Structures are given as C-alpha cells and as structure tokens.
Amino acid sequence: MEELALYGGTPVRKSLLIFGSPRVEEPEIQEVVETLRSGWLGTGPKVERFEKMFKAYIGCKYAVALSSCTAGLHLAMLAAGVGPGDEVITTPMTFAATANAIIHTGATLVFADIQKDTMNIDPEAIERKVTKKTKALIPVHFAGRPCDMDALLDIAARHNLLVIEDAAHAIGAVYKGQKIGNIGDLTAFSFYVTKNVVTGEGGMVTTNNKEWAEKIQMYGLHGLSEGAWKRYSDEGFKHYQVVLPGFKYNMMDIQASLGIHQLPRVEQYLKRREEIWKRYDEAFNDLPVFTPPPKEKGTRHARHLYTILIDLDNLRADRDTVQHALYKENIGTGIHFISL
Numbered sequence: 001m002e003e004l005a006l007y008g009g010t011p012v013r014k015s016l017l018i019f020g021s022p023r024v025e026e027p028e029i030q031e032v033v034e035t036l037r038s039g040w041l042g043t044g045p046k047v048e049r050f051e052k053m054f055k056a057y058i059g060c061k062y063a064v065a066l067s068s069c070t071a072g073l074h075l076a077m078l079a080a081g082v083g084p085g086d087e088v089i090t091t092p093m094t095f096a097a098t099a100n101a102i103i104h105t106g107a108t109l110v111f112a113d114i115q116k117d118t119m120n121i122d123p124e125a126i127e128r129k130v131t132k133k134t135k136a137l138i139p140v141h142f143a144g145r146p147c148d149m150d151a152l153l154d155i156a157a158r159h160n161l162l163v164i165e166d167a168a169h170a171i172g173a174v175y176k177g178q179k180i181g182n183i184g185d186l187t188a189f190s191f192y193v194t195k196n197v198v199t200g201e202g203g204m205v206t207t208n209n210k211e212w213a214e215k216i217q218m219y220g221l222h223g224l225s226e227g228a229w230k231r232y233s234d235e236g237f238k239h240y241q242v243v244l245p246g247f248k249y250n251m252m253d254i255q256a257s258l259g260i261h262q263l264p265r266v267e268q269y270l271k272r273r274e275e276i277w278k279r280y281d282e283a284f285n286d287l288p289v290f291t292p293p294p295k296e297k298g299t300r301h302a303r304h305l306y307t308i309l310i311d312l313d314n315l316r317a318d319r320d321t322v323q324h325a326l327y328k329e330n331i332g333t334g335i336h337f338i339s340l
Contacts, residue, residue, distance in 0.1 A: 144302030
C-alpha cells in the first residue's frame with residue numbers, strides 16, 4: 001500500500017474534488033444572460049414560471065419562491081400562526097437555520113433526539129417532548145432520507161400540531177408514493193449551491209393551503225399586497241397596500257433562471273447519484289466505518305449526502321483526522337452535522 005498523502009505520499013487525485021460543487025449547464029447560463037439583458041432582474045416572470053414548475057413537480061397546489069430555505073421555514077411558521085408562547089419540536093441533527101427560524105418567530109425551541117441508524121428525528125422522542133404549549137413539529141429529512149411521516153402525522157393528529165417539513169436535503173425524495181413537499185402542512189426546500197437543485201441562494205415553500213401561501217408571498221416582500229411584477233407588468237402601475245409587517249425574502253429572476261432548467265433534471269441527476277452511491281457502498285464495505293442503512297421500503301432517498309460514521313473502536317484515528325487525510329488526498333468532505 002502506498003504511503004498516505006497525510007504522511008508525505010502522492011495524493012490519489014491531482015486536483016481537489018470540491019465538496020458540494022454545483023453542476024451548472026449551458027441552458028441555465030444562457031437563461032441568466034437573457035434575464036440580465038431583459039432589464040427585469042428582480043422578482044418577475046421567471047420566478048412565476050419556476051413556482052408553477054415546482055408545484056407541478058411536487059403535485060401540490062401552491063409553491064412560493066423565496067430567498068432561502070431559512071426564509072421559507074420562518075415564513076411557513078408565521079403564516080400558520082406560530083409565535084410567542086408556542087413550542088416547536090425539531091431535531092438537533094440539523095443546520096443552525098432550522099433552530100434560528102423557530103427562535104425568530106418568538107416560539108420556544110425544543111429538541112427531540114434522533115434515531116441512531118437513520119439520523120432522522122425519533123417519533124418516540126417527540127412523544128416525550130409534547131406539552132400543552134407545543135404548536136408544531138419540524139422534521140428534517142436528513143441527507144435526503146424521508147422521516148417516518150406516518151408516525152409524525154399520527155402524533156400531529158392526536159395533539160393537533162402543525163407539521164412543517166425541512167426538506168433542504170430532500171428534493172426528489174418520496175415517502176410511500178408521495179413526494180416530500182406534499183405530505184405535511186407546509187414544506188421548505190433549499191436551492192443553495194450544494195443542493196440537488198441549485199439557484200445559488202434560494203428556497204421554496206409548498207403547501208395546499210391557499211391562505212398560508214398568500215401570507216407567505218406577502219410576508220416575503222415587505223408585506224405588500226402586490227409584488228413589483230404585478231404592479232408594473234400589465235397595466236403600467238397598480239397601487240398596493242401594506243398588509244403585513246413583512247421581510248425582504250423574495251427570490252430574483254436571476255436565481256429562478258437557473259432553477260427552471262435545473263428542476264427538470266432532478267430525475268436524471270438522481271439516477272447518477274444512485275450509481276455513485278452504490279460505488280461508495282462497495283468501496284466502504286470492508287472498512288471500519290458505518291455506512292448509511294438501506295432506504296426504507298416504499299421510500300426514495302434523495303441521495304443528497306452520503307454519510308459515514310467512523311468506527312472508533314476499530315480505527316486508530318478520529319473523525320477530524322480522517323477528514324484531514326482525505327483532504328490531503330484531494331478529496332473534499334464535510335461534517336454533517338455538529339449537533340445543535
């Protein structure tokens with residue numbers, strides 16, 4: 001065996017394999033250029049087109065494009081009435097955005113532990129955390145693996161709770177025949193540069209509730225009754241009302257220009273991800289690491305992240321040393337997640 005690059009050997013790769021490098025193809029590049037030349041860079045026809053495509057893909061009634069998944073989680077809770085005095089249960093195995101969004105509503109953040117094998121939130125742990133103040137559950141489909149939605153929906157029904165899904169990792173995931181995004185009350189998706197669909201920055205909220213969708217749209221653009229595209233596009237100008245104390249969370253047409261070409265490739269990209277996933281399974285099979293368990297029957301994993309756990313009992317190195325050794329071999333990796 002050749003000496004590891006960590007100890008002075010030659011790296012297995014000549015150039016760095018960047019962790020989460022986005023795949024951007026020529027059609028979206030041309031669409032962005034066309035948008036720049038059109039003179040309409042902000043929220044406009046491209047965002048509207050992307051929203052229509054997204055709700056058709058998910059199979060839901062409404063989709064609202066926003067500046068990020070974080071914004072989506074925040075506004076989903078506000079639209080559904082989450083606020084001070086409420087408790088929201090979520091997983092500690094997530095990015096800070098999930099927790100921050102809860103805190104920004106004024107609600108109390110409550111963590112429920114995860115299942116060791118799937119790393120998704122444990123329904124039994126949720127049951128132990130539900131109180132009279134609990135208003136909502138936010139399951140996070142970690143790495144793209146669907147949570148146990150039957151169990152979560154049962155808990156929600158018995159305790160009259162909202163289910164707001166954090167699907168930042170889960171575009172393309174399916175649970176028992178339904179796409180993630182059309183199961184809970186509201187779902188937030190991410191289009192960040194490392195995600196399965198990329199717009200640079202960006203997010204989307206899906207729901208089947210018209211009132212919530214309209215509120216999210218208004219909250220996302222200063223609380224205005226009409227966005228700029230509707231105010232100026234057809235009759236030159238329309239007056240608007242400030243209906244809500246809103247935020248600046250709207251998506252731009254520049255971002256949507258990428259999304260409208262990325263989204264149709266989700267299925268194609270998933271097939272390629274599955275091929276790579278199988279190669280990883282084979283490569284790690286005889287090594288002292290724990291690989292992701294097989295997907296549950298009737299579900300489809302979005303294959304966003306391939307996560308391994310280091311077997312510290314059988315490996316003479318810790319996690320960070322392994323990561324550094326891989327970096328020296330020009331293989332980029334990430335830590336997902338340092339528990340909140």
